[in-house]
Amino acid sequence: MTLRNRLLVLLAAVAALAVVATASVLHASARAERRNEARPGGPRVTAGRVTLTAPGTMVFRNxxxxxxxxxxxTVPAAAPAGPRTASGLKCLRFYAAxxxxxxxxxVHGTVTDTYRALILDARLKETARYDVPGIPSRARVSPTGRFAAWTAFVGGDSYAGTNFSTRAAIVDTRTGKLIPTLESFRIVKDGHVYHAADVNFWGVTFAADDRTFYATLATKGSTYLVRGDLRTRTVSTLHANVECPSLSPDGTxxxxxxxxxxxxxxxxxxxYVxxxxxxxxxxxxxxxxxxDQAVWRDDRTIVYALPGDYGADLYTVPANGTGRARLLSAAAVSPAYIR
Structure with missing residues (x-):
């Protein structure tokens, strides 16, 4: 092949790559436009004012x-399938109290995404920001608002398999003091101090005393419900085969x-309860x-997400084992009830 022919082949290849790149950009742009188009039959959503202090409302990711x-x-908790008021603030996971x-x-970058946790006031204004070391999966706020917690995948991206690791953090929203990982806490398993390199924590949930919390501890292929103490920085195992705990409003x-x-x-x-x-x-x-990490709507009712046509839908079921599951709100996830 002559030099001229080689140059022609090279130019043709470059041109073909340019066409593919342009088509990819246009396809991504078209997908983004379709994403921003409301679909027939979906819930009505309009921009408005959302606060975290309006009693009787449910705030969630649309x-x-x-x-x-x-x-x-947000929607009235009594009308969860009704028209929605949107805040303009986007979240992957959310909770409030x-x-x-x-x-x-x-935070979408040109090469890879990074993640962060925003602490919000009652008007959804940012009061603090923290880096999150991986894909966010769980979020909670203590009943008093004093503490917030989040869990992220730092290896793997699903609880279903065994090849994953998580990082659970807790922050004092008053002082800004961050506990970047519960792995720094003293572990008491079956009454004895426990050490293991494979320890993982996730799914924090808080009691009302601004001291006690519950979470999942995983080690050696098993999971445990642990009770944690923020003052002594200790966690103790309570019950086996528990993941993503959620404490009832009455704490029982x-x-x-x-x-x-x-x-x-x-x-x-x-x-289970x-x-x-x-x-x-x-x-x-x-x-x-x-x-999912379920949410208590009240002391009698559990709310949780399942996969749906839009990504996820919220369902509800009685907390005493009776009744049946029913759809609460389509195209919704990460609810918090404002009491």
Whole structure:
């Protein structure tokens, strides 16, 4: 092949790559435009004012396609399927209590994404910002608003498999003091101090005393519910096979997902409630696998997310094992009830 022919082949290859690159950009742009278009039959979402102090409301991440997708939105708790008011603030995971919120966000870069946690005041204004070391998965605020917690995947991206690691952090929203990982806490397992290189924590949930919290501890292929003490920086195991605990408003029970034998490896969990006084488990009337940290709407009702047409839908089920699961709100995830 002559030099001229080689140059022609090279120019043709460069031109072909340019065409492919342009087509990719146009395709991505078209996808982004479709993402911002509201779909027929979806919930009505309009921009407005959202606060964390309006009693009787539910604030959550809106998953409906359209210009307000991923934004924090609110509806009356008594009308969860009604029109939504969008805040303009986008979060991957969210929670709020006592006028304080935590919003876990992705920061999209040219090569890779980074993540951060925003502490919010009652008007959704940022009061503090913290780097998050991986993909956010769980968020909680203590009942008083004093503490916020989040969990991120720092290796792997799913709880379903075994090849993952997590980092659970807690911050004092008054002082700004951050505990970047619960792995620095003293672990008491079955009454004895425990050390292991494979320890993971996730799914923090707080009691009302601004001292006690609960979380999942994983080690040696097993998971445990642990009770933590922020003053002594100690966690103690309470019950086996517990993931993503959520403490009831009255502080007496924990809702959680439990691995059930015989289910597919990618969908192994059923919802249970554990009575902390008797350690008695109650399976809930949800037959599908639930990979979420449930929320208590009140002392009688559990709310959780399942995959849906828009990404996720919220469902509800009685906390005492009776009744049946029912759809609460389509195209929604990460709810917080403002009391």
């Amino acid at each position: 998953m409906a396609w359209g210009p307000h997708r991923d934004e924090l939105t 006592a006028g304080t919120g935590v919003c876990l966000q992705a 029970r924990v809702a959680y997902k439990k691995r059930v034998k015989g289910l597919p490896k990618d969908a192994p969990w059923h919802l 554990l009575d902390l006084r008797t350690m008695r488990e109650t399976p809930l009337a949800e037959s599908r696998s639930v990979d």
